[in-house]
Amino acid sequence: MAMSIAVLVSGCAVGAPQREPDPLPTIEIPEFDGTQLPSGAAMNTEAPDADPQQADVFSLKVGDCLNDTAGIFIEDVPLVDCAAEHDLEVFDEFSTSTGAFDPIALGDEADAGCTARFESFIGISYDASTLDVVSYKPTAESWMTGDRLISCMVEDPSVKTVGSLRGAAR
Numbered sequence: 699m700a701m702s703i704a705v706l707v708s709g710c711a712v713g714a715p716q717r718e719p720d721p722l723p724t725i726e727i728p729e730f731d732g733t734q735l736p737s738g739a740a741m742n743t744e745a746p747d748a749d750p751q752q753a754d755v756f757s758l759k760v761g762d763c764l765n766d767t768a769g770i771f772i773e774d775v776p777l778v779d780c781a782a783e784h785d786l787e788v789f790d791e792f793s794t795s796t797g798a799f800d801p802i803a804l805g806d807e808a809d810a811g812c813t814a815r816f817e818s819f820i821g822i823s824y825d826a827s828t829l830d831v832v833s834y835k836p837t838a839e840s841w842m843t844g845d846r847l848i849s850c851m852v853e854d855p856s857v858k859t860v861g862s863l864r865g866a867a868r
Contacts, residue, residue, distance in 0.1 A: 750776030812850035
């Protein structure tokens, strides 16, 4: 069998005309100095700022990216550029309709409200997604000062995110 394979392999070239390959065309490639795109637009050579900047939790707005914080009561959050690695992205916010401070009712309203708003940002329903929702809710102390805002955030539980998850559909 090995001999017949060798004959077949060597037989493929037997009698085949030998010709010179066509010469490849010559193309001039302009020298690239590392600062310009081919279109002539300047490249952004600065890395995104990955150093978190502490910000008051009440200053969060839709589109902000931050790293997760440990703890139940949060006053300051580590905001980062969304182009850098981050844990969470604020995708929506709404005011609670709860009349009196009730942490369980606030948690239920945050869960229902954030998951209902999830699809319009991510592109698929929360139930079909691999992403998670995290929410910041008023505390008893902030409630007494008039805080009624629930902030909805999305995270990929398996990896830090780079860029926005808007339209990720996963």
